[in-house]
Amino acid sequence: MNRFDDLLQRITLLNTQLQPVKDHLGSDTRKMLYVKLWSIVGELNAMLHLGLDNTALDLKVDGHRIIIHYWSGVGGSVETEVSVFIDRSFAVQRHTKNLATGNVTMT
DSSP states (O other): OOHHHHHHHHHHHHHHHHGGGTTOTTOHHHHHHHHHHHHHHHHHHHHHTOOOSOOOOEEEEETTEEEEEEEEOSTTOOOEEEEEEEOTTOOEEEEEEETTTOOEEEO
């Protein structure tokens, strides 16, 4: 199994295990599963130089892509919604939506 398929499998498995406890905020199981997902985000961040400061983000698989999703802003305000798409070749595309204007930029 190649590295990308390994990541897809790990992310899918963790998200599947997370579903039954997703709404149990104090659950140790929930915390453990999120920590494992966030560690995968940390791996991707280091490997692909994504420049993510916080690894407490949403991570999922959509088809044959990995998607990291988060909101960003200054001083606690949420100004942008960001989705980072990673394909099988580890090419990265970032979609940043300005929540005030609705404009989306892709890099």
